[in-house]
Amino acid sequence: MSVGRIAAALAAALATTGLFAPAPAHAAVSRAELALRWAPIHYQDVDATGSHALGGKSDYLTRVDFDGDLRGRNNWDNAAQSGASFAAHVYYSLVETGSHWYITYFFFHPRDWIDHPFFETEHENDGEGVMLAIEKNDTEYGVLRSAVTVAHTNFYSYAPAGSTWTSGRESIDGTLQMQSSPHDSFQHPVTAQEARGHGLKAYPQYTINGDGLVYYPSTTAQTPSSTNDRDVQYALIDIFADGGLWAQRANADLFANLGTFAGDTSGGCGVGTFSCGTNSANAPWGWDDGDDLPGRGELATDPAKLSVEYFTVPGTPARSYTYNPYSSAAKALKEAAKTAPRVTD
Numbered sequence: 001m002s003v004g005r006i007a008a009a010l011a012a013a014l015a016t017t018g019l020f021a022p023a024p025a026h027a028a029v030s031r032a033e034l035a036l037r038w039a040p041i042h043y044q045d046v047d048a049t050g051s052h053a054l055g056g057k058s059d060y061l062t063r064v065d066f067d068g069d070l071r072g073r074n075n076w077d078n079a080a081q082s083g084a085s086f087a088a089h090v091y092y093s094l095v096e097t098g099s100h101w102y103i104t105y106f107f108f109h110p111r112d113w114i115d116h117p118f119f120e121t122e123h124e125n126d127g128e129g130v131m132l133a134i135e136k137n138d139t140e141y142g143v144l145r146s147a148v149t150v151a152h153t154n155f156y157s158y159a160p161a162g163s164t165w166t167s168g169r170e171s172i173d174g175t176l177q178m179q180s181s182p183h184d185s186f187q188h189p190v191t192a193q194e195a196r197g198h199g200l201k202a203y204p205q206y207t208i209n210g211d212g213l214v215y216y217p218s219t220t221a222q223t224p225s226s227t228n229d230r231d232v233q234y235a236l237i238d239i240f241a242d243g244g245l246w247a248q249r250a251n252a253d254l255f256a257n258l259g260t261f262a263g264d265t266s267g268g269c270g271v272g273t274f275s276c277g278t279n280s281a282n283a284p285w286g287w288d289d290g291d292d293l294p295g296r297g298e299l300a301t302d303p304a305k306l307s308v309e310y311f312t313v314p315g316t317p318a319r320s321y322t323y324n325p326y327s328s329a330a331k332a333l334k335e336a337a338k339t340a341p342r343v344t345d
Helices: 003-017 031-038 051-059 072-078 303-310 325-339
Strands: 039-047 090-099 100-112 119-133 143-151 152-162 174-178 179-180 189-192 198-202 211-219 232-238 253-256 275-277 321-323
Touching: 031 090, 031 100, 031 119, 031 232, 039 232, 051 100, 072 100, 072 119, 090 325, 100 303, 119 189, 119 198, 119 303, 143 174, 143 189, 143 303, 152 198, 174 198
Parallel strands: 039 189, 090 232, 119 275, 152 174, 211 232
Antiparallel strands: 039 211, 090 100, 090 321, 100 119, 119 143, 143 152, 143 198, 179 189, 189 198
């Protein structure tokens, strides 16, 4: 009998007697599972004062098509209609290199609003978010190393306690808190948004003042029971899904240009305030921090590049992507960034 056959026979015999059994193969987790596992627990401050607040609903998270259509210029108006849905959803996109997963979460509100007449503007649609960098290791879900959040036209960087990533060209702005969820067995990063303008930072750099909502990642999309609901489950939507936001990027009813939502001044936007901006909110591939090195949209579209610019990362993180649907439009995005108008969001 050959050596190979002897080894195979011995292994089979040992397995039969229970002395040896091959370790079961673990199926790789899906991108949707990774996005759900790392999705933030999210604190949303709520302001119910003023007619533009819609009793607080203007601060609720929802889908871009919360009103049943994919038209950006009627979202301010339709948020006030009785049929508008404020079931909680958050968008995500995941790209992958040989060493890391990068997950971007996009939080949408139909209105960016104010409740006073001073020198601030309102606008239709609002899009802020966070990008998480997860290092691959010998576990299913890897280990979270950093976060970069979007607050209007500024990015803020964070690292969880114990991260091996340190400040790079940008100083780390704080520690990314982790919190357990009552809806699963994981510790999740914790983010927060201010009321009205919805800038997003790591909790507690923004927090709830008075009324507010605490959103938990789930497969269920719940509508808040009140402006002070501290357990609202949100569902995730893949930006790269068939017919999803990325597929709609050339839809002129939804986007004014590549990465910027279409918006106008109808429905009372700007009434009683300083002014109302148009085309003033970005999808992730339009996010830009004008004071920093990364190009427009790179927080979502090329996060491996952005991460080594923002942080000092041990070793040699992979820069080539094994999965990145944004890459198909990389040239168009770069060209659009040259002429895209500055968006204040």
